[in-house]
Amino acid sequence: MHLIQFFDKTGARAVGVPRDGETRRINDTASVYELAQAAMAGIGGLGDIIDQRGLGEAVDKAALAAEGRLLAPIDHPDPAHLHVTGTGLTHLGSAATRDAMHKAEGDQPASEMTDSMKMFRMGLEQGKPASGERGVQPEWFYKGNGHAVANPGHPLLSPAFALDAGEEPEIAGLYVIDQHGQPRRLGFALANEFSDHVTERINYLYLAHSKLRACAFGPELLVGDLPAHVEGMSRIRRDGEVLWEKPFLSGEDNMSHTIANLEYHHFKYALFRQPGDVHVHMFGTATLSFADGISTRPDDVFEIEAPQFGLPLRNPLRIEEERPLIVGGLY
Numbered sequence: 001m002h003l004i005q006f007f008d009k010t011g012a013r014a015v016g017v018p019r020d021g022e023t024r025r026i027n028d029t030a031s032v033y034e035l036a037q038a039a040m041a042g043i044g045g046l047g048d049i050i051d052q053r054g055l056g057e058a059v060d061k062a063a064l065a066a067e068g069r070l071l072a073p074i075d076h077p078d079p080a081h082l083h084v085t086g087t088g089l090t091h092l093g094s095a096a097t098r099d100a101m102h103k104a105e106g107d108q109p110a111s112e113m114t115d116s117m118k119m120f121r122m123g124l125e126q127g128k129p130a131s132g133e134r135g136v137q138p139e140w141f142y143k144g145n146g147h148a149v150a151n152p153g154h155p156l157l158s159p160a161f162a163l164d165a166g167e168e169p170e171i172a173g174l175y176v177i178d179q180h181g182q183p184r185r186l187g188f189a190l191a192n193e194f195s196d197h198v199t200e201r202i203n204y205l206y207l208a209h210s211k212l213r214a215c216a217f218g219p220e221l222l223v224g225d226l227p228a229h230v231e232g233m234s235r236i237r238r239d240g241e242v243l244w245e246k247p248f249l250s251g252e253d254n255m256s257h258t259i260a261n262l263e264y265h266h267f268k269y270a271l272f273r274q275p276g277d278v279h280v281h282m283f284g285t286a287t288l289s290f291a292d293g294i295s296t297r298p299d300d301v302f303e304i305e306a307p308q309f310g311l312p313l314r315n316p317l318r319i320e321e322e323r324p325l326i327v328g329g330l331y
Contacts, residue, residue, distance in 0.1 A: 001047060001223040002310050003032055005071035006064045013071070016059050017050060018220075018310065024055035032074045032221065033278065036176045036186060046186065046223055065219060065311055070152045073189050073221035074174050076278045079146025084215055085266060086170070086193055086282035088139040088207075089120045090127070090257045091250065093286035115204060120256065127257035135261040141211045143193065143282070152219040156194050156302065156315045159213070160322035164198035166290040168282075169234035169304040171226060171250045172217045173263065175279040183267045183279065188226045190304050190313045191217035193282045197290040217280060220310035229253045232306030234287055236296065244294050248287035250306075259283070 004016045004023065013030040016023045029035055039049045064070050076082040088094065113121075119139055126136035150156050158165035172191035175183045193215055200210035228251045235245035252258055266281055267273055289296070298319050305312035 003035075003046075003073060003221040003223060004061060004064070004219055004311075005032055005073055005075070006059070006061075007069045007071070008059075014059075016061065017055065018061065019055075022058045023061045025057050025059055026050055027053045027056050029053060031077075032186070033076055033176065036074075036184070040176070040178045040184060061219075061311060065153055065314075068151075068153045070219045070311075072149050072151055072216070073218040074176075074186065074278060074280075075149070076146055079149075081274075081276065082146035082149070082278040082280065083272065084143035084145065084148055084280045084282070085272075086141055086143055086172075086211070086284065087257070087262050087266075088141065088284050089116060089123060090138055090262065090284035091255050091286040094120065094256075094284060123256035127255075127261055128252075129258070129261060134264065135257065137265040138257055138262060138284075140265065141208060143211050143215055144213075146278075148214050149280075150214050150216045150315055152216060152311075152313055152315070154216075154315065155318035156192065156214045156216060157318050157320045158194075158196075160320050162196045162199070162213070162319075164196045164290065165213075165296050165317055165319070166195060166197045166288060166294070167234060167236065167296075167302040167304070168193040168195055168285050169232065169248045169287055170282045170285045171230060172280050172282045173226075173259070174217075174221060175267075175281065177273055177275050177277045177279070179275050181270075181273040181275055183263070183273065185263075187221050187223040188309075189217045189221050190232070190306060190309045191215065191280075191282050192302055192304055192313060192315060193285070194302075197288065215282075216313060216315045217282075218313060222309055226259060227251050227308055230306050230308060232304065232309075234289070235303045236289055236294065237301040237303060238297065238299075243300065244289045244292065246287050246289070246292070248285060250283065250285070255283070
């Protein structure tokens with residue numbers, strides 16, 4: 001089952017579910033967050049709540065995308081209570097991509113194992129523990145909150161001070177924390193974990209700075225488990241033509257960690273188990289246009305697609321205007 005959020009022709013919020021070749025509006029439902037809250041308060045899951053409410057008119061999700069009326073597949077009434085985080089070096093091949101990026105400036109002798117490669121190797125050896133055991137913790141980063149999320153089709157804004165604006169095609173897990181402080185997974189979505197790779201390449205300790213950027217995920221929420229093998233395509237369009245494209249792989253068959261291990265090491269922190277909060281946790285990638293020498297420009301369009309996730313995720317690139325930063329005292 002898939003879910004989408006959108007604005008109808010009157011500007012009201014709505015939620016749709018694609019079924020039997022068409023997408024139908026869910027009755028009396030304005031958000032996936034509200035739908036999730038109803039499911040957690042009752043018996044059964046999202047599908048049961050949808051069946052109880054019933055379906056209304058059919059909508060054309062491709063037209064919604066073309067008209068810019070799609071929303072991210074989950075949000076929070078207070079954007080500060082939506083947390084965007086992620087993990088790196090989790091996919092087979094991701095260390096080679098990171099190593100190639102960091103060695104491009106000749107900053108590390110080829111004979112030395114970088115910290116990235118060490119972290120990746122730890123994942124290979126201990127990232128898929130047996131059931132009931134705990135594996136090694138992955139690289140982790142904070143991305144932002146709901147204010148950093150761009151809706152599908154809307155611009156990804158790169159700061160004026162950024163040195164680069166590059167895509168990262170990923171899968172994101174979407175979660176709501178229930179009233180008892182337990183994470184409840186809704187499902188998964190395509191994501192563009194948009195980063196500044198030039199800043200990161202200066203020194204890997206700048207990774208945290210490089211991640212504090214906009215991001216996008218969706219348009220569709222795949223309710224349920226992540227397929228073990230996900231094969232998609234990441235591309236950049238410039239002036240209507242494909243500038244660059246490359247396949248990407250995800251799912252546990254292509255990862256050095258299990259989803260359960262990555263989830264444990266995020267939600268083990270009580271800070272991330274506050275009732276009512278939403279979490280969008282990105283699981284990493286091994287495919288970057290930057291590693292192939294691509295430098296993006298304003299109005300380039302990022303496009304990420306995978307058959308299991310329905311509509312592709314598309315976002316144009318924009319550069320924010322520089323704004324003076326004034327720090328004033330209250331003393």
